[in-house]
Structures are given as C-alpha cells and as structure tokens.
Amino acid sequence: MPNTLYSFRRCPYAIRARLALTVSSQSVFLREILLKNKPAEMLALSSKGTVPVLQLSDGTVVDESLDIMVWALARRDPDGWLQGNLTEMLNLIDENDVEFKDWLDKYKYADRFPEHSAHYYREHAEDFLMQLENRLSNSPYLFGQQISLADMAILPFIRQFAGVDKDWFEQSAYPFLKVWLADFINSPLFTSVMKKYPIWLESEQQTSFPEMP
Numbered sequence: 026m027p028n029t030l031y032s033f034r035r036c037p038y039a040i041r042a043r044l045a046l047t048v049s050s051q052s053v054f055l056r057e058i059l060l061k062n063k064p065a066e067m068l069a070l071s072s073k074g075t076v077p078v079l080q081l082s083d084g085t086v087v088d089e090s091l092d093i094m095v096w097a098l099a100r101r102d103p104d105g106w107l108q109g110n111l112t113e114m115l116n117l118i119d120e121n122d123v124e125f126k127d128w129l130d131k132y133k134y135a136d137r138f139p140e141h142s143a144h145y146y147r148e149h150a151e152d153f154l155m156q157l158e159n160r161l162s163n164s165p166y167l168f169g170q171q172i173s174l175a176d177m178a179i180l181p182f183i184r185q186f187a188g189v190d191k192d193w194f195e196q197s198a199y200p201f202l203k204v205w206l207a208d209f210i211n212s213p214l215f216t217s218v219m220k221k222y223p224i225w226l227e228s229e230q231q232t233s234f235p236e237m238p
C-alpha cells in the first residue's frame with residue numbers, strides 16, 4: 026500500500042501538507058474527506074479526527090500538518106524550504122497556528138462568538154499581519170530571498186483571512202503582504218494543490234497525488 030493522505034481541499038493545514046508533498050514529489054493516494062462525515066479508516070489511524078493525516082506504507086501515521094511538511098522536505102527539498110533559521114521559522118509558524126488561527130476563526134465565525142464584534146477579532150488578528158508585513162517590507166519572503174517552510178505553512182491561513190472580507194482586505198494597508206499572497210495564489214504550485222477531487226468512498230479507485238505531468 027503506498028502512502029495515503031487524508032485531506033480536505035479547503036483546510037489550510039491540509040493545503041500546507043499538500044504543498045510540501047508536491048514540491049518534494051512524494052506521491053500519495055489522496056483521500057478527500059468531508060469533515061462532517063469522517064471515514065472510520067481515518068479515525069482508526071488518528072482518533073483526534075483532524076486533517077491532514079498521512080499514513081506511510083510502513084504503517085507510521087503522521088497526523089500533524091507541520092510534521093507532514095517536514096517529513097516530505099527531509100526526503101527531498103529541491104527549493105530549499107528548510108534552509109535558514111528553522112527555530113525562528115517554527116516560532117513564527119507556532120504563532121500562526123496558536124494565536125493568529127484563534128483570532129482568524131473568531132473573525133470568520135464572529136456570529137458564533139457574540140461577546141465581541143468581527144471588527145474586534147479582526148483587529149487582534151492584525152497584530153500578526155503587521156508582523157508579517159514588517160518582514161515582507163525587508164525581503165520578498167518571510168525569511169529572506171527565497172520561499173521557506175514558514176511562507177508555505179502560513180500562506181494558506183492568510184489566504185483564508187483575506188477571504189473573510191475581500192473588500193476590506195483589498196483596501197487594507199498591507200501592500201507587501203498583498204503581493205506575497207497574490208503571488209502565492211497565482212502560482213502553479215498553489216493551483217495544483219487546489220485541484221478538486223471527488224470525496225473518497227471506500228469502494229473507489231485510488232487517486233494519485235500529486236498528478237504527474
């Protein structure tokens with residue numbers, strides 16, 4: 026059995042895993058799932074029930090998106106995503122995954138958090154955006170002249186943030202961040218990982234990912 030990835034197209038964690046698997050040319054069987062109807066096979070591998078989940082052919086289960094990225098890049102890292110100050114990168118990713126993600130969820134689903142307004146949640150999320158803008162005003166990517174693990178781990182979340190209120194984002198004061206995001210969204214790599222796949226059903230044929238050209 027080849028490596029198998031349980032994934033959900035729009036999930037930013039699953040997107041970052043697919044980005045790393047693709048750039049490092051690690052082929053997997055892709056199982057597109059529905060979060061509201063998770064397959065028993067996936068829950069048996071990882072009971073916490075989050076995507077992405079990667080099952081390796083030797084049976085090892087990797088059920089954290091960042092671990093999947095690092096696993097793939099450790100095997101092949103043609104664009105040098107792991108080059109640079111890894112500790113600092115991991116710190117920034119952690120800030121994204123813990124604090125920023127929390128504000129992003131509250132901003133996105135503000136009706137579920139009526140204690141404060143969407144505007145309030147967005148302002149808190151903006152602390153992180155300002156930090157990124159500051160970095161990007163000094164260099165084209167978060168950690169210098171080339172794309173790194175940090176860019177690819179964080180970009181899917183900034184895309185989600187921008188999509189909550191596109192008009193607001195368009196007029197916001199983050200020129201460098203906007204270029205960084207637009208370049209990512211228009212890249213062949215991002216386009217390739219956002220291809221739509223039918224929901225995986227047990228009886229179905231396996232879908233290979235990434236697709237070979």
Ligand SMILES: N[C@@H](CCC(=O)N[C@@H](CS)C(=O)NCC(=O)O)C(=O)O
Nearest residue numbers: 036037038060074075076077089090
């Ligand atoms: N720390 C996990 C978080 C993954 C995560 O929270 N994924 C979301 C979807 S974006 C999920 O599966 N949520 C479970 C659910 O909605 O039931 C990782 O990095 O892989």
